[in-house]
Amino acid sequence: MDGTEAETNAWVHLVVQGGAWAGWSMYGNDPFEDHAGPFYYRIAEDGRPVCAMRPERKHMNGGGFMHGGALMTFADYCLFVIARDALKDSRSVTATFNSEFVGAVPEGSLLECTGEVVKAGRSMVFVRGLMTVEGEAVLSFSAVLKKTAPRT
Numbered sequence: 001m002d003g004t005e006a007e008t009n010a011w012v013h014l015v016v017q018g019g020a021w022a023g024w025s026m027y028g029n030d031p032f033e034d035h036a037g038p039f040y041y042r043i044a045e046d047g048r049p050v051c052a053m054r055p056e057r058k059h060m061n062g063g064g065f066m067h068g069g070a071l072m073t074f075a076d077y078c079l080f081v082i083a084r085d086a087l088k089d090s091r092s093v094t095a096t097f098n099s100e101f102v103g104a105v106p107e108g109s110l111l112e113c114t115g116e117v118v119k120a121g122r123s124m125v126f127v128r129g130l131m132t133v134e135g136e137a138v139l140s141f142s143a144v145l146k147k148t149a150p151r152t
Helices: 031-036 068-082
Strands: 013-015 025-027 040-043 049-053 090-101 111-120 124-133 136-150
Antiparallel strands (some): 025 040, 049 111, 090 136, 111 124
8 A cells, every 4th residue: 555545444244225136245345346246145044155146248258158257256255255254353365266167157147156164274264165057056166365464
């Protein structure tokens, strides 16, 4: 930071009040994700987070399906939602990210993601996830999140 930007707190949670996403939450202060999304999440009845989005024209590649980079951007968002309890007292970054593209995502489809923390250590959190459209896998991924500093 050069002193002109405002410090951001990545754990701002905004609950959507109306429309198709009413009751879902979203982060309200990540400039890149705000531009790349919108991305949403909720906590399922079993306590696990579920992330979702509906890909728009801006997310499509030249072949008419969701661009791989857009899928990976959404997956990165999902990583932090999945790991949020393990990261609640720290700032963190994605240290490694591995993904397998296993299906296509059409424009307007409901893209959902679930996952789990495999292990939460003192300085690293290991996460894996699966994205689906209508129950069919489209992307599987795993990542390591590196805790960088305590949250102030």
